[in-house]
Amino acid sequence: MDIAIIVIYLGAMLMFGWWGKRRSRNSSDYLVAGRRLGPVLYTSTMGAVVIGGASTVGGVGLGYKYGISGMWLVVSISVGVLLLSLVFAPRIQRLRVYTVAGMLKLRYGIDGAGASGIVMAAYTLMLTVSSTIAYSTIFSVLFGFGQISSVILGGAIVVCYSSLGGMWAITLTDMVQFVVKTLGIFALMLPITWNKAGGYDGIVDRLGAQAFDLGAIGGATIITFFVVYTFGILIGQDIWQRVFTARSPQVAQWGGTAAGIYCLLYGVAGALIGTAGAALLPGIEASDDVYADIAKTILPVGISGLVLAAAVAAMMSTASGALIATATVCRQDIAPLLRSQFMTQPIQTTDIDPEADVRGNRLYVLATGIIAIVLAAMIRDVVAAITIAYDILVGGLLVPILGGLVWKRATGTAALASMLVGAVATVAAMLIIGDILATEPVYYGLGTSLMTFIIVSLTTASTSEDVLREWTSRTTGRPKAPSEPDEPATV
Secondary structure (H helix, E strand, C coil): CHHHHHHHHHHHHHHHHHHHHHHCCCHHHHHHHHHCECHHHHHHHHHHHHCCHHHHHHHHHHHHHHHHHHHHHHHHHHHHHHHHHHHHHHHHHHHCCCCHHHHHHHHHCCCCHHHHHHHHHHHHHHHHHHHHHHHHHHHHHHHCCCHHHHHHHHHHHHHHHHHHHHHHHHHHHHHHHHHHHHHHHHHHHHHHHHHHCCHHHHHHHHHCHHHHCCCCCCHHHHHHHHHHHHHHHHHCHHHHHHHCCECCHHHHHHHHHHHHHHHHHHHHHHHHHHHHHHHHCCCCCCHHHHHHHHHHHCCCCCHHHHHHHHHHHHHHHHHHHHHHHHHHHHHHHHHHHHHHHHCCCCCCHHHCCHHHHHHHHHHHHHHHHHHHHHHHHHCCCHHHHHHHHHHHHHHHHHHHHHHHHHCCCCCHHHHHHHHHHHHHHHHHHHHHHCCCCCCHHHHHHHHHHHHHHHHHHHHCCCCCHHHHHHHHHHHHCCCCCCCCCCCCCCC
16 A cells, blocks of 8 residues: 555656646746746745755654754754745845846856856755655665666656656645645654654653753754755755745745745654654664654554655655756756857847747756766765755855845955855865865855955955846836846846
8 A cells, every 4th residue: 555655646746747848838937937836836835845855854863863953954944944035035036037146147247157057056966866865765665676776766757747847847746745745744653653652751751851952963063054054045046946936025935934934843843753763663773764664663554655655755846846956057057158168159049939948948857857867876975965065055155145135345256256265165175174074164165255255345346336226126126127028038
């Protein structure tokens, strides 16, 4: 029965991909769902993309090891979603661009798409790879496949529905995945494990009061979670692309706030499940196995299938969101850079009809999906890969992105310089320290990036008034002149 539930779920994902294909008539439909999502769809798709394998399987595993203190990973993610939604999302939604690099170009009047796009693409690609490996472990348990076969099976399904229907298909699958995750975690796994463990008193009797010590995971680790994951959420292309799908700034603000609160509750629930699991199933060595072991050992057949489907849903929603983000950055930011270096004649957007443009986007999703599947079949240390991606993202891009949103005096030269210095400092610190999982590299990157940003901004010419006027026009929502295009031109 468990296998049947997973198979039905995977078949439904493919059906939504085919349905989304019929809704995607142009690039706006394919990449950002036509910028038409209302509160319900927007909240569910934002909640789905930020709650992935790390938040579900990883969150339960941290709860198993550290008790309630294991919640801080997901709490840091929820704080990032809340900050993004309450403070920045309305302005971001009004920009009407497709990528973070598009925002940098609008704000500074310089084309830093190549540099920022390469960093962002590396981050989103590794996010896709890590999620692919994560849900392949569930397939290995259920179907008895090896890692490579499981990666190919799961990856093919994600690539299929993502490339067919683009953001419309991903939004619809996210809606289903959001419901499945909510039922699996809150309605099934949490009450059943908590009841079987004897509730609070039963867990304290078996594990001691330290199971409910909020600081058990360590103060330095908690701070690092907030630095890496909260800031990473604020500037990630996969998250921004969901903001672009909102039909209004109000939907982006309040729908995202609801998603952030949901993530907060999800983090607490995952830690409590892991804590109950530690009381019921002591001795599990690999923390990533805790979720599946609880589902198979403690839950009845059928219910365990729904709970495993919830884990697959969490991982697939993150994988599909990161996949289309990678493809968007590659086409919008990196491809124009390569064409400018190797082609003498630029491609004019007027020569591309909407249907052909959708086909082009679909090919980019397909190509990046194949690359992600190949990498997922080759890589073993997922934690190391995603740590490198997050550290370089935050160390290199956080300061120029947030600085541009909050400081009028910031300049394009400073943005480029801080981007380069921060990324190089982060990588150099990793190499010098010799431990890519260490917490220090991201701090070195952020510190040098911030210093460079401030010094260069104060010593270089201010951003031109024309650029700032256009930026203010976009962020405040001033009506455009009839001659202004709805979307920024793509070279």
